[in-house]
Amino acid sequence: RVSLQNSSYKGPYCYQKLKEREPRASIRFKCALANTILDVLRQRPGWVEVKEEGEWDFYWCDVRWLQENFDHTYMDEHVRICHFRNHYELTRKNYIVKNLKRFRKQLEREGAKQEAARCDFFPKTFEMPSEYHLFVEEFRKSPGITWIMKPVARSQGRGIFLFRKLKDIIDWRKDGARPDDQRDEIQVENYVAQRYIENPYLIGGRKFDLRVYVLVTSYIPLKAWLYRDGFARFSNTRFTLNCIDDQYVHLTNVAVQKTAPDYDPEKGCKWMIQQFRLYLTAKHGAEVVELLFAEMDNIFIKTLQSVQKVIISDKHCFELYGYDILVDQDLKPWLLEVNASPSLTASSQEDYKLKSRLLEDTLHIVDMEARLTGKEKRVGGFDLMWNDGPVSRADGNVDSPGNGSFMANTHLGIWTQTRESHPGLSRVGRLGPRGKGELGRGAI
Amino acid sequence: MLRSDTGLSLTIAQIVQRLKGSSLHSQLERQARVSPLHRPEIKLESLKEDIKEFLKTSGRIVLTYLFLFICHIFQGSWEKRILKSLNSMCTELSIPLARKRPANEQKELLNKWNEMGTDEPDLSLFRPVYAPKDFLEVLMNLRNPNYDNGDQPSFRNHLGLIQVPLKIKDIPELKDYFSELDLNAGQLGIDDSTQVPPVLAEQDSAAAQQYVRQGCPTALRAELWALILNISNQSEDILYYEQLKSNVVQHDLLVDSLIYKDVKLTASNDDYYFVFEDYLYQVLLCFSRDTSVLEHFTYNSATPPKSYIRGKLGMEEYAVFYPPNVNFKIFILSVAPLCFLYHEPSKLYQIFREMYVRFFFRLHSISSHPSGIVSLCLLFETLLQTHLPQLFYHLGEIGAQPLRIAFKWMVRAFSGYLATDQLLLLWDRVLGYNSLEILAVLAAAVFAFRAVNLMEVTSLAAAEAVLADLSTLKVMPLLQIFLFATVT
Numbered sequence: 001r002v003s004l005q006n007s008s009y010k011g012p013y014c015y016q017k018l019k020e021r022e023p024r025a026s027i028r029f030k031c032a033l034a035n036t037i038l039d040v041l042r043q044r045p046g047w048v049e050v051k052e053e054g055e056w057d058f059y060w061c062d063v064r065w066l067q068e069n070f071d072h073t074y075m076d077e078h079v080r081i082c083h084f085r086n087h088y089e090l091t092r093k094n095y096i097v098k099n100l101k102r103f104r105k106q107l108e109r110e111g112a113k114q115e116a117a118r119c120d121f122f123p124k125t126f127e128m129p130s131e132y133h134l135f136v137e138e139f140r141k142s143p144g145i146t147w148i149m150k151p152v153a154r155s156q157g158r159g160i161f162l163f164r165k166l167k168d169i170i171d172w173r174k175d176g177a178r179p180d181d182q183r184d185e186i187q188v189e190n191y192v193a194q195r196y197i198e199n200p201y202l203i204g205g206r207k208f209d210l211r212v213y214v215l216v217t218s219y220i221p222l223k224a225w226l227y228r229d230g231f232a233r234f235s236n237t238r239f240t241l242n243c244i245d246d247q248y249v250h251l252t253n254v255a256v257q258k259t260a261p262d263y264d265p266e267k268g269c270k271w272m273i274q275q276f277r278l279y280l281t282a283k284h285g286a287e288v289v290e291l292l293f294a295e296m297d298n299i300f301i302k303t304l305q306s307v308q309k310v311i312i313s314d315k316h317c318f319e320l321y322g323y324d325i326l327v328d329q330d331l332k333p334w335l336l337e338v339n340a341s342p343s344l345t346a347s348s349q350e351d352y353k354l355k356s357r358l359l360e361d362t363l364h365i366v367d368m369e370a371r372l373t374g375k376e377k378r379v380g381g382f383d384l385m386w387n388d389g390p391v392s393r394a395d396g397n398v399d400s401p402g403n404g405s406f407m408a409n410t411h412l413g414i415w416t417q418t419r420e421s422h423p424g425l426s427r428v429g430r431l432g433p434r435g436k437g438e439l440g441r442g443a444i
Numbered sequence: 445m446l447r448s449d450t451g452l453s454l455t456i457a458q459i460v461q462r463l464k465g466s467s468l469h470s471q472l473e474r475q476a477r478v479s480p481l482h483r484p485e486i487k488l489e490s491l492k493e494d495i496k497e498f499l500k501t502s503g504r505i506v507l508t509y510l511f512l513f514i515c516h517i518f519q520g521s522w523e524k525r526i527l528k529s530l531n532s533m534c535t536e537l538s539i540p541l542a543r544k545r546p547a548n549e550q551k552e553l554l555n556k557w558n559e560m561g562t563d564e565p566d567l568s569l570f571r572p573v574y575a576p577k578d579f580l581e582v583l584m585n586l587r588n589p590n591y592d593n594g595d596q597p598s599f600r601n602h603l604g605l606i607q608v609p610l611k612i613k614d615i616p617e618l619k620d621y622f623s624e625l626d627l628n629a630g631q632l633g634i635d636d637s638t639q640v641p642p643v644l645a646e647q648d649s650a651a652a653q654q655y656v657r658q659g660c661p662t663a664l665r666a667e668l669w670a671l672i673l674n675i676s677n678q679s680e681d682i683l684y685y686e687q688l689k690s691n692v693v694q695h696d697l698l699v700d701s702l703i704y705k706d707v708k709l710t711a712s713n714d715d716y717y718f719v720f721e722d723y724l725y726q727v728l729l730c731f732s733r734d735t736s737v738l739e740h741f742t743y744n745s746a747t748p749p750k751s752y753i754r755g756k757l758g759m760e761e762y763a764v765f766y767p768p769n770v771n772f773k774i775f776i777l778s779v780a781p782l783c784f785l786y787h788e789p790s791k792l793y794q795i796f797r798e799m800y801v802r803f804f805f806r807l808h809s810i811s812s813h814p815s816g817i818v819s820l821c822l823l824f825e826t827l828l829q830t831h832l833p834q835l836f837y838h839l840g841e842i843g844a845q846p847l848r849i850a851f852k853w854m855v856r857a858f859s860g861y862l863a864t865d866q867l868l869l870l871w872d873r874v875l876g877y878n879s880l881e882i883l884a885v886l887a888a889a890v891f892a893f894r895a896v897n898l899m900e901v902t903s904l905a906a907a908e909a910v911l912a913d914l915s916t917l918k919v920m921p922l923l924q925i926f927l928f929a930t931v932t
Contacts, residue, residue, distance in 0.1 A: 204719035204783075205559060234719060238559050269715045278662060278865050282785050285663040350715075350915075415865060 024078070027368045029058040032065060035345045036352060040359040046369070058368060063087075063341060075316045080366055084219070084317045087340040089307045091321075093192045094152045096303065096338065097125045103306035119306075121299045121335050123195040127152075128169075135193050139166060146196040162196060169193070197334055200239065201327040203279065207239040208232045209336060210273060210325040212412060214300050214385075215362055219313035221388035224304055225365060226297070226410045228381045229354050230273040270351070277413035280331075288331060296325060296333045297410050301386055303338060320362050357381060383409050533698070543696050550693045557689070560725040576774075580605075580851045583810065583818055603840060604825030605847045610812055612823040615831070618885060619927055622877070624657040627928045631659050631920045649674060657876035659869050659920070666785040672875050673798040677791045685790035688730035695733075703728045710776045716864055717776070720783035727779050727793050737797060777859035778804050781867050803880055807855050815880040820854050821847055823884040828891055831930060835895050844907035850887040853914075857883055861914045870919050886919060889926035893917070 028050045031038045037060050041047055050056050059065075059081045066083050075081070089095050100122055107116035126135035128149070139147070149169065150160050163169060200207045213227035271279075280289045300323060322342025326334045344359070346352035361380030365372070377384045377391060384391045391409040545553070553560075584605045613621060625631070643651040644667055652671045660668050670676070692700075707728065711721040731737065779796050786792040806816045813819065828846055829836045839846050853861055857880070858870060873882050891898065894910055901907045 205722060206719055269718050271716060271719070275716060275864055279784050281662040282666055283787065286661075348715075415863075 024057065024368070027058055028054065028056045029060070030054075030056045031060040032062040033060060033344060036355045037344050037359050040356055040363070044360075044363060058366075077315075078368070079316050080318060080368065081316055082318060082320065083340060084216075084319050085312045085314060086310070087319055089310050090303060090338050091340045092152050093125065093150060093194070093337070094127045096306075097122065097127070097192070099306040099310065100303070103302070118298050119302055121295070121302075121333060123197060123334055125192050125194040128191040128193055136166065146198050148194050148196040150192055150194060151190060152192060197326055197328055199329045201329050201331065202239055203232075203234070203276075205238040206234045208234040208271075208276075210276070210296075210323075210327065210333075211342070212273070212296065212300075212323045212325060213342065213358055214304075214321045214323055215318065215365060215382060216304060216321065217318045217365060218315070219304075219308050219311045222304055222308055222386055223384075223388070224300065224386040225379070225382040226300065226385040226412060227358060227361070228383065228411050228414060229358065230412065231351075231354070232271040232273060232276040234269050234271070236269075270347070272350075272354075273413040274415050284331070292327065292331050292333060293410070293412055294408065296412065297385065297408055299323070299325065299333060299335050301390075303335065304386070318362075318366055320358075377409055383411050385410050545694055545696050549696075553693050557693075557726065559722055576852050576855050577848075579808070579817075579855070580848070583821060586810065586818065603829060603836070604822070605845050606818065606821045606825060608812075608818060608822065610814075610819050610822055612814070612819055612826060613881065615827070615927070618881075622873075622882070622885075622923075622927060624876075625873070625920070625924055625927065627924050629658060631924075644668065644671065647671060653876055653878065655876075656872045660872050662865075662868075665868060665872070669785065669875060670791075670795065673795060673802070675791065675794045675798055677788070677794060681794055682790045685730065685793050688733055688793075689726075691733045692729045697732060699732050700729060703732065706773045706776055710773055710780075710860075714780075714860060717780040717783075717860075720780055723783050723789065723792060724776055724779055726789050727796055728775055730793055731775065731797065731800075734797065737801060774804075774808060774856060775800075777856045781859055781864060781871070784864060784868070802878075803874060804857065806880060807857065817855060820880060820884040821851065823881060824850055824854065824887050827885065827888040831888070832892055832895060835891065835898055838899060839901075839907060842902055842904065842907075844901065844904040846891055848904065849908060849911050850891070853887055853890075854880075854883045858886065858914075862917065862919065863915050866917065866919045882923070885926065886923055889922040890914065890917065892926050892930065893922055 025046075027044075027047045029041050029047050030050055031041055041058075041060065042049060047058075057076075057079055059079075061081055061083060063083060066081075066085065070081075070085050089099055100119055104116050104119040107113075107119070124138060126132070126138070128135070144164065146162055146164055148160060148162050210230060210232050212230040215225040215227070217223050217225070277289060277293075280292070303323075319340055320342065322339040324336040324339070326336050328334065344355055346355055357380065361382050364379050365382060372379070385408070390406070393407040393409045584607075586606070586608055619626075641655055641664070642648075643655050644664065649671050652668050656668055656672065675681075703725070707721060707724045711718040711724065717724075778800065779792075782792060782796055782799070786795055803815065806813055807820075808817070810816070810818060825836075825847055836846065857874070858867055862870065870882065870886065874880060890911065897910045898907060901910060
């Protein structure tokens with residue numbers, strides 16, 4: 001079998017030739033979670049759940065299993081699992097910082113100064129305690145701003161807190177602050193100190209962050225899909241910086257927890273991202289909003305590119321990431337975090353529908369049933385965002401990104417066709433001019 | 445229910461006064477003018493026939509007047525019922541209808557003006573004054589006594605819940621009326637180019653109204669609606685709002701608690717509107733004190749019903765007026781979608797008030813206006829009965845009369861039921877056509893769309909379940925199919 005990976009052809013539209021796979025009679029799956037994903041897998045035609053020790057073709061595993069078993073599990077070519085071995089290069093705060101810094105330097109070396117400048121979406125972060133002195137230098141440059149201390153991995157111990165004075169963290173260090181060593185051996189640097197975004201964009205006086213889904217099916221070459229749906233998660237309380245005392249504020253301070261960027265996603269309320277886009281467009285106009293969303297596309301691509309060379313790009317792996325984005329008052333998006341295991345538990349009926357569709361579409365793209373041609377730019381709610389190069393909305397011929405008419409093939413926050421069919425309405429055309437014309441795109 | 449003689453004559457005089465400028469009045473005048481009885485040469489032979497003819501046509505008009513009178517009475521009785529309920533609530537809870545706030549409380553409220561949602565007053569004792577289905581019951585009892593429906597063949601077999609002979613459009617008339625929605629006409633979506641249309645540059649209100657019949661681009665909607673509603677937010681408008689705000693700060697009304705309760709309830713149940721909780725308080729508290737609104741609609745008295753600040757009985761400067769309606773959930777649902785478009789409180793207030801005065805009030809009061817809730821109900825039922833008779837009959841048989849479900853959609857102008865972008869597209873047309881009839885057409889279109897599933901249900905609960913979730917519907921295709929593509 002010839003793979004295009006081996007050929008020298010590397011244009012922006014390098015559609016990888018699909019390897020021949022036999023459609024299987026039934027697909028045996030295992031699932032480590034007991035929420036929406038399990039429902040979706042069980043309802044998928046031709047998919048059969050296997051018990052503990054049985055052989056499987058597909059495993060929705062958790063990261064623990066991955067750490068303990070991946071390295072010595074043999075998988076046939078067709079087998080798929082839902083994580084990359086060292087995804088933490090992207091998801092651990094201290095690693096992504098390193099990777100982004102390195103990537104930025106690389107771009108600068110290559111003379112891509114503009115692109116390098118576009119890597120400034122991650123708030124200034126310092127590993128603690130190894131970069132303590134660098135941190136102090138930065139701290140002294142901007143006195144009075146707020147910083148946030150975060151554990152590098154999901155917190156079991158102290159967790160997050162905000163501070164403005166150096167003495168707060170000196171106290172914290174003295175307090176026997178180091179939590180117990182965590183299971184994976186990387187734990188000399190437990191925390192990062194990060195510049196806190198003090199001017200978040202507020203709606204109704206409330207702070208929110210955006211959860212966006214990105215599916216990566218390969219790192220070498222990089223192939224990534226962006227999901228159209230997502231949501232804005234609002235804080236229950238009105239935003240104020242007054243909750244930061246001059247004293248050292250602990251995790252047990254619920255108010256702080258709520259203002260911390262990665263508070264419990266099940267609390268507070270959610271808007272579909274389409275709603276958010278509608279609100280912003282009505283307020284600021286379409287151009288400004290398109291710019292914001294283009295900047296978000298930039299975040300997704302750059303983060304993935306920055307880890308491209310370090311992630312073990314095993315062909316068995318795919319991964320569905322949950323990106324957490326914060327928008328500030330200047331409508332600049334900031335990356336808060338990338339999650340390799342975004343919550344799949346539904347908080348409401350609507351949430352359940354969104355996550356079911358998301359997961360169904362993910363499985364469509366993973367394509368155990370070998371139905372895709374490989375030329376698709378859209379599958380369900382996913383748009384192909386990057387395929388060893390940027391993907392354009394335009395059909396057919398090449399527009400290079402430098403060309404002013406290039407439009408990225410992303411539609412985050414755009415309402416898509418309803419899942420309900422419209423009997424009798426088969427004409428879907430481009431929007432015609434006012435008056436006579438084809439049925440409007442928005443009408444569908 | 446009927447008042448004393450003097451009260452009755454006063455009421456009649458008021459109705460006549462009110463109707464003087466109306467189309468009904470001119471109809472009657474016109475009718476009288478062209479009637480054969482007014483012609484100088486009266487032919488004896490045809491006199492009998494002429495009188496019959498005259499009575500037939502004018503009779504309908506006269507009876508419509510009679511119906512209006514009945515509407516009046518019903519509305520009066522309805523309002524009385526609400527007032528009675530309010531009064532008894534005051535007595536039960538020992539809370540005055542209105543009181544002046546002490547100075548420190550005023551100061552506190554002023555400080556908290558932008559975040560009133562943080563309050564958690566104890567509202568458990570306040571009960572809702574009425575629910576939409578109570579209102580529907582009242583409408584169902586609206587019947588013209590002694591009226592022979594035989595004259596209007598279209599009405600003869602009307603099997604719906606609403607039994608009043610109001611004139612409504614049929615589908616050919618609707619097709620003509622809503623011609624801009626035709627399948628061949630482009631309708632704007634939400635992400636289209638925002639080339640500023642000339643109507644905005646020229647600030648042409650009438651042309652803007654015509655323009656929005658095919659939908660607004662999202663980025664321009666706020667401006668276009670303001671243009672159509674003639675809201676410019678001048679300094680005097682801002683001043684007016686500030687005045688209302690100071691009224692709120694100075695006086696505490698019983699209805700404020702009802703507002704708080706309804707806002708909290710609605711906000712906590714609706715993901716899309718909860719964010720605007722603070723705006724909702726600001727707008728509604730002011731609205732409940734806006735006497736210019738109240739003067740607009742009272743039917744039954746020369747001045748709106750009022751109460752006095754405790755201890756200041758009879759002193760006009762301490763008079764406080766009852767708001768036109770006390771089911772605030774309905775108001776809330778009218779304000780909330782506007783929060784997507786307007787962010788400055790005084791502008792938001794002006795827009796809401798204008799929308800209420802032009803359209804939404806008709807959904808909560810009893811009248812014969814073509815955009816009134818009674819006409820909408822009748823239009824909805826007639827459309828359904830005419831074009832989906834099997835469905836209409838089936839649902840009637842199982843006690844799931846369509847109006848029982850559709851009523852709550854229409855009375856809220858679909859707010860809280862449709863996705864926000866769809867709701868705004870619908871309201872574009874309300875503004876564009878200056879009519880709420882589209883709500884009835886949409887309601888019928890929704891039933892038509894889900895007809896297959898509805899034919900299989902065997903109970904009201906099951907029918908409700910089929911129609912519980914409208915959030916995925918796309919309004920324009922539904923309307924277009926129903927009006928222009930359905931084979932009748």
